[in-house]
Amino acid sequence: MDPIAQPAGRVAPHPIAREEGLVRVYVWEAPVRIAHWVIVLSILVLSFTGYYLYNPFIIARGSRVFMMGTMRFIHEVAAFAFIGAGIVRAYWFFRGNRWAHWRSFVPIRRWQWQGLGEQLQYYLFLRRAPNSQVGHNPLAAITYLFVYLLMLVELLTGLALFNHVLAGQDRLLALSIGWLPRLIDIQYLRETHFLIMFAFLAFLVHHVYSAVLIGIEERSGLMGGIFSGYKFFPSAFVAADPARRSGEAQIPAVPAGRSHQAPPARPVPPTAIRETNLP
């Protein structure tokens, strides 16, 4: 299993990358990308409609309007899209490649702790270079882990509120979440649900910024990666991927079942990256 391998049926390295000695790595598989974008869109819709449910800032006129009912309907539909994406992503924690696997999010290895410190130093201007990784850098990974947990809390509080709206009439929902409002009053669940929305919005600001910033620093095609799935690295860098070295080798870069062939990996001098990348 070579991490720089290309999925069968796809053209081997990108022309520019091949010329300049970079290799194209298929990092973010389709389920990861689809889940990512469904989550992004659903959170935007959920935030807008959810805020409207908290503070209906448009006062309807006329007799044919159904503002609140419509907003709530959109909120509920978007919520189930969000849950669907969450289920796909959760499945891919176990089924996906080493960069999407749950192990990559939990800092249990020394290189992860070390990288976490380095990346923190980078953000605090105490270090020139970010801790670059083929997948997530360790600080990003633990941040995403935290965001996933917030999503889980948001999902549970949301279902509890939905169950409250349905007055427990949906048996399955009532059985699965009816316990929560007995532990914590529905008003605090509502408040938690509301406050986590702001956490998502704050995360959105930071996430887009840091992705652009690291994309510029690394010139790895990071921003394009979440659309295409591919990132670009020198082959030596890919070969040294600690996610591969430190025991995750049993998780293939390309999931089993897909045949693939390795392109010729060419060692690249460190300075080569500079000229190679797109501005």
Added chain:
Amino acid sequence: MPLHDHSLPEALALRGVSRRRFIEFCGAMVATLALPSHYIDQVVQALDKKRKPVMVWLEFQDCAGNTESMLRSADPPIADIVLDLLSLEYHETIMAAAGHHAEAALERVVKEEKGQYIVVVEGSIPTADGGVYCTIGGRTALDIAREVCANSALNIAVGACAWDGGIPYAKPNPTGARGLQDAIPGLNVINLGGCPHNPANTAAVLVHYLTFGQAPALDQYNRPLFAYGHIIHDQCERRAHYDAGRFVEEWDDEGARNGWCLYKMGCKGPEATFNCPTVRWNSGTSWPVKAGHGCIACASYHFWDSKSPFYKRLPDVPGFGVDTTAEKVGWVAVGAVAGLTAAHAVGSAVRGKVGGGREAKDAGDGASKS
């Protein structure tokens, strides 16, 4: 001749309540209990035959608001009929006896009617410092309740205080106030929360008990489902305005005059369950939302703490000032992150211009990989 030696029809006739009125009352009770109308026969027959059970009404940390709610209920005269359904032997607010005579009446009931009388409890029970914060005739509320409620056939906790501690329980609760079922665990209690209880519900529970010999179906808080099983918001006559998006935004604005939804004024109807909108008050005349004030969820668990502030949608965020809304906290947090991000972007741009350039980065990378 003691009143409870009369049959109910006799007692009602003595009070001038006509047979027609009594049947009307039975019909109203069956409707309140959400039973099919053919149960009216059963209720009438059961109440006609019943020897009147003895009832005692205990008041602890209370404002007598539940007593008032019962006594001041207008036509049909629920209070009259309920008072005639049962033989009320002890009630501090309305009994003629006082002092030792009153306490002797209570003692007699506990001794002579053991296991057969009905207890209604109003008010919370203080448990701190041995319960010294409420004593009657030299005995603590805790002590009285333990004896009287443990020997009864049925205990009914009316009002928020007797159910979950009510306002004495609200933070900081200096007297260690508890509702009846929490102060004395293991009791057989039917809770009729609300501030105050709705006497129609309490009467319906009594009628149900007298007719069928058991409590109506109860929820997880031992409250009857017929009264506490539905969300107020779903029964509200202003609900259509909510769905349409027409809201009162200020007291006495155009929306308020048009009877629009009070959601933005902090109405807790969407959070609360109660049959307030259907049973209503003052002979079904009105209820708070109809009168133009949002619901404060007075029939919800620990509502003084969990449903306040009454005029805001969400509770205040712990650790912030009382006037800091969750929304303000949220937007400030987002703004702070955005500000820090912008500052960091400037810093990064400067670093890009003056920093060590790629070689430094690559050296750094090399170091980190080794």
